[in-house]
Amino acid sequence: MTEKIRVMLVDDHDMVRKGLKAYLATEESIEWVGEASSGNEAVRIFAALNPEIILMDLIMEDGDGIEATKQILTQDPSKKIIILTSFYDDEQVFPAIEAGAMSYLLKTASSDEIIETIYKAHRGKTVIDGKVAQKLVSGMHRNRPFDQLTTREKEVLQLIAEGKSNAEIADLLFIGIKTVKTHVSSIFSKLEVADRTQAAIYAFQNHLFTKHN
Amino acid sequence: MTEKIRVMLVDDHDMVRKGLKAYLATEESIEWVGEASSGNEAVRIFAALNPEIILMDLIMEDGDGIEATKQILTQDPSKKIIILTSFYDDEQVFPAIEAGAMSYLLKTASSDEIIETIYKAHRGKTVIDGKVAQKLVSGMHRNRPFDQLTTREKEVLQLIAEGKSNAEIADLLFIGIKTVKTHVSSIFSKLEVADRTQAAIYAFQNHLFTKHN
DNA sequence: TTTTTTCTCCGTCCCATGACGGATCAGAAA
DNA sequence: TTTCTGATCCGTCATGGGACGGAGAAAAAA
Numbered sequence: 429m430t431e432k433i434r435v436m437l438v439d440d441h442d443m444v445r446k447g448l449k450a451y452l453a454t455e456e457s458i459e460w461v462g463e464a465s466s467g468n469e470a471v472r473i474f475a476a477l478n479p480e481i482i483l484m485d486l487i488m489e490d491g492d493g494i495e496a497t498k499q500i501l502t503q504d505p506s507k508k509i510i511i512l513t514s515f516y517d518d519e520q521v522f523p524a525i526e527a528g529a530m531s532y533l534l535k536t537a538s539s540d541e542i543i544e545t546i547y548k549a550h551r552g553k554t555v556i557d558g559k560v561a562q563k564l565v566s567g568m569h570r571n572r573p574f575d576q577l578t579t580r581e582k583e584v585l586q587l588i589a590e591g592k593s594n595a596e597i598a599d600l601l602f603i604g605i606k607t608v609k610t611h612v613s614s615i616f617s618k619l620e621v622a623d624r625t626q627a628a629i630y631a632f633q634n635h636l637f638t639k640h641n
Numbered sequence: 642m643t644e645k646i647r648v649m650l651v652d653d654h655d656m657v658r659k660g661l662k663a664y665l666a667t668e669e670s671i672e673w674v675g676e677a678s679s680g681n682e683a684v685r686i687f688a689a690l691n692p693e694i695i696l697m698d699l700i701m702e703d704g705d706g707i708e709a710t711k712q713i714l715t716q717d718p719s720k721k722i723i724i725l726t727s728f729y730d731d732e733q734v735f736p737a738i739e740a741g742a743m744s745y746l747l748k749t750a751s752s753d754e755i756i757e758t759i760y761k762a763h764r765g766k767t768v769i770d771g772k773v774a775q776k777l778v779s780g781m782h783r784n785r786p787f788d789q790l791t792t793r794e795k796e797v798l799q800l801i802a803e804g805k806s807n808a809e810i811a812d813l814l815f816i817g818i819k820t821v822k823t824h825v826s827s828i829f830s831k832l833e834v835a836d837r838t839q840a841a842i843y844a845f846q847n848h849l850f851t852k853h854n
Numbered sequence: 855t856t857t858t859t860t861c862t863c864c865g866t867c868c869c870a871t872g873a874c875g876g877a878t879c880a881g882a883a884a
Numbered sequence: 885t886t887t888c889t890g891a892t893c894c895g896t897c898a899t900g901g902g903a904c905g906g907a908g909a910a911a912a913a914a
Contacts, residue, residue, distance in 0.1 A: 535657070622804070623870090818894095822871075835872095879892085881889090884887070
């Protein structure tokens, strides 16, 4: 029999860790080398555990999965990381792929799919969940109006989304109110919204300034 | 030895179901009678499984946990339902308790806590997760400014949060623009915000109109 | 090089917005 | 009954917000 595949899990749900551990124990060719309950903990201990494959949750209290993925791959690019997240959180897919994750599964995936994905990752093959893949292709040619904004306009939009007035924005950016109004008008036409309130709503609905951009 | 406690799990994550099942199998006095992958499925099959305790996830694709909790307890009030959710989703705690759930756990809870909660629920004792409890007490005397709003004002605020102008709101509610402005001003003073944009931001940050209210 | 595009900046004009005051009506408390 | 409180409604008025036009500078294209 060949060498076992060394697998590590990073998830802040104890029951998920205990559960997946118990389930993977039934697989002869998989060896459970350890687990971490947060992204930061994973970065600290993965080298000692020396897993070949890391199952990584995204949303965790202490250090998110994307950051942990980056750091781990920086230290050891040979690690194969499978993202295993609860929801296809809108625009977390791109950052995860960019961070170097090999596969992207939803927790709604069946246990068999997870095992299959582990084997495929072991052979260097990528698996992307169907729903996530749809997001990807629709987002590939992402003509997001937001990306049409200039640097200055993005700054202004963020301040709008924080509830700032034009005068406040002018003070914060050390420019005239009239100039702010120009940027604001430009933002409206690019985002195809009518006023600053709709622009702020757009920012919130697209999670623009809540995470990494 | 006494009768085993009959337990059923409702969760749309296959790995959580398989995992918890494997883990609970180590408990002598707990019997796993079945599982459902959605709220609606749970309502359909719980009677046949005849569990004593139901572990219920909240966020599911097909029929959420709160609705399922209500329906199950309507059919059989003797069932003891333990909410087992991923995040303390802001204001889902109240509806869950109102629906008749006996306990409220987070999935970050340790497996031992879950087992302990099952035993306590079996003896009729309620367990509320610490973080959730904090939310509860801070929410008990919930001086949320939002609750200070009148019915009409809530309607207006929702339309503001949808990006509507005063004129559009007037048309939608069949009242004059001046009247709308009065409501709008009243909303601002109660929410302690300066303009409609900040009001919309308030609505989004408090998840006001995204779920049941 | 010149030309064109783009980004950033500032000005003028008009209207929706929001502050303030007041009227009407309904229900509760005296 | 009267009184009081609060919800809903409409008026007047000053101002911030948004549309439009344009200038200078720098980068890209010719």
